[in-house]
Amino acid sequence: MNIAILGFGTVGTGVYEIIKKSVRQPANLSVKKILIRKNKKAALPEMTDDFDEILNDDDIDVVVEVIGGLEPARQYIIDALKHKKHVITANKAVIARNMDEFSRVAAENGVKFYFESSVGGGIPWIQGLERALRVDKVDKITGIFNGTSNYILDQMKKTGRSFSDVLLNAQQLGYAEADPSADIDGLDVANKLCISADIAYDIFVYPNEKLPVFGIRNITEEDIKHFSKKGLTVKLMGKSNQKDGKFDYVVEPTLCRAEEIEANVPDNYNVISLHGDTIGTLKFMGQGAGQFPTANAVIQDILDIYQNKEHLTRDFSSSLEFDDNLTRSDYIVRAEVNITDIFKGYHQEMKDDYLRVDDIPVGKMHDLMVEVLKRDELAFMASLPDRGGALIK
Numbered sequence: 001m002n003i004a005i006l007g008f009g010t011v012g013t014g015v016y017e018i019i020k021k022s023v024r025q026p027a028n029l030s031v032k033k034i035l036i037r038k039n040k041k042a043a044l045p046e047m048t049d050d051f052d053e054i055l056n057d058d059d060i061d062v063v064v065e066v067i068g069g070l071e072p073a074r075q076y077i078i079d080a081l082k083h084k085k086h087v088i089t090a091n092k093a094v095i096a097r098n099m100d101e102f103s104r105v106a107a108e109n110g111v112k113f114y115f116e117s118s119v120g121g122g123i124p125w126i127q128g129l130e131r132a133l134r135v136d137k138v139d140k141i142t143g144i145f146n147g148t149s150n151y152i153l154d155q156m157k158k159t160g161r162s163f164s165d166v167l168l169n170a171q172q173l174g175y176a177e178a179d180p181s182a183d184i185d186g187l188d189v190a191n192k193l194c195i196s197a198d199i200a201y202d203i204f205v206y207p208n209e210k211l212p213v214f215g216i217r218n219i220t221e222e223d224i225k226h227f228s229k230k231g232l233t234v235k236l237m238g239k240s241n242q243k244d245g246k247f248d249y250v251v252e253p254t255l256c257r258a259e260e261i262e263a264n265v266p267d268n269y270n271v272i273s274l275h276g277d278t279i280g281t282l283k284f285m286g287q288g289a290g291q292f293p294t295a296n297a298v299i300q301d302i303l304d305i306y307q308n309k310e311h312l313t314r315d316f317s318s319s320l321e322f323d324d325n326l327t328r329s330d331y332i333v334r335a336e337v338n339i340t341d342i343f344k345g346y347h348q349e350m351k352d353d354y355l356r357v358d359d360i361p362v363g364k365m366h367d368l369m370v371e372v373l374k375r376d377e378l379a380f381m382a383s384l385p386d387r388g389g390a391l392i393k
């Protein structure tokens with residue numbers, strides 16, 4: 001199979017190197033073209049800065065889009081599909097916003113649009129989710145979906161180093177996005193949760209400002225020490241539930257008890273779970289960011305195309321409704337100013353400089369945190385584990 005790689009950054013280079021050196025499956029994979037930036041010097045004979053050369057090359061079967069960002073990635077994907085080339089992408093931002101269109105254009109042109117590497121890096125999560133859906137209704141998805149934030153929180157806990165210090169390391173290791181605010185502010189998790197919900201619920205969930213998202217930008221070394229003393233570990237998690245014709249969706253710092261698997265996920269690893277009618281809970285763990293794990297998942301998609309392995313097709317026709325108050329949780333909030341009036345009507349208790357707010361609908365909590373941030377832009381919040389409240393009291 002002849003492949004064109006769009007973009008030769010961390011993941012693109014990884015795909016190229018694995019194909020050159022170590023694919024065990026005899027699929028005769030060959031990288032025929034690599035698209036580089038306009039006027040950039042071609043360091044390899046396969047390199048070109050002319051996308052039309054790729055579109056008009058009838059020998060190219062598969063286009064791997066790993067330039068990232070929204071445009072021109074979206075247009076390249078659409079053009080490649082319309083030129084009857086299979087497309088594989090690791091670009092969660094562009095998929096989350098265009099999943100419906102990409103799926104439709106791929107089907108109209110009789111080609112595949114696969115994106116295993118976009119969620120959970122090297123973890124076969126999309127494949128696992130699709131397999132579960134062949135038998136079960138999936139009513140819950142939860143997980144650590146971002147390698148960079150997990151690496152930051154894990155390193156802060158293990159070494160006591162500062163947020164900015166360990167973020168720099170995550171960037172050097174090739175885990176972070178070009179603009180790491182997507183990792184820190186939960187937007188990368190939001191994209192990955194949208195993609196997962198699209199598949200799980202057969203509904204197109206566009207990442208928008210109505211979805212409750214709160215990141216880890218404001219976490220301090222003191223917060224982490226405080227949680228450790230209580231036997232808790234904070235993780236940035238994406239969570240979605242489906243019940244009674246409704247679904248919800250949230251990205252937020254979440255405190256996990258020491259014995260939970262999530263609390264023990266190290267480095268750049270992710271763990272993503274689903275719950276299905278008959279399978280119960282399934283957990284998928286592996287490196288969620290990094291050059292070779294992500295490139296590996298891209299190559300698995302190429303091999304699926306080579307072996308004619310069909311992935312699940314979705315038409316996004318579900319009538320499920322989004323309800324951000326479907327789930328209630330307990331939270332702790334740290335702010336330097338009085339905020340108790342903001343949470344009037346909910347059970348509250350101040351302990352060790354943290355305000356505990358109990359049994360509040362998730363969407364409501366996120367709305368009220370917007371008010372808290374207006375008074376203290378460095379405020380932080382995290383949800384408490386089920387029945388874990390006693391630990392923080």
Ligand code: HSE
Nearest residue numbers: 146147148175177289
């Ligand atoms: N920046 C992303 C992460 C890369 O840290 O998870 C993989 O999607």
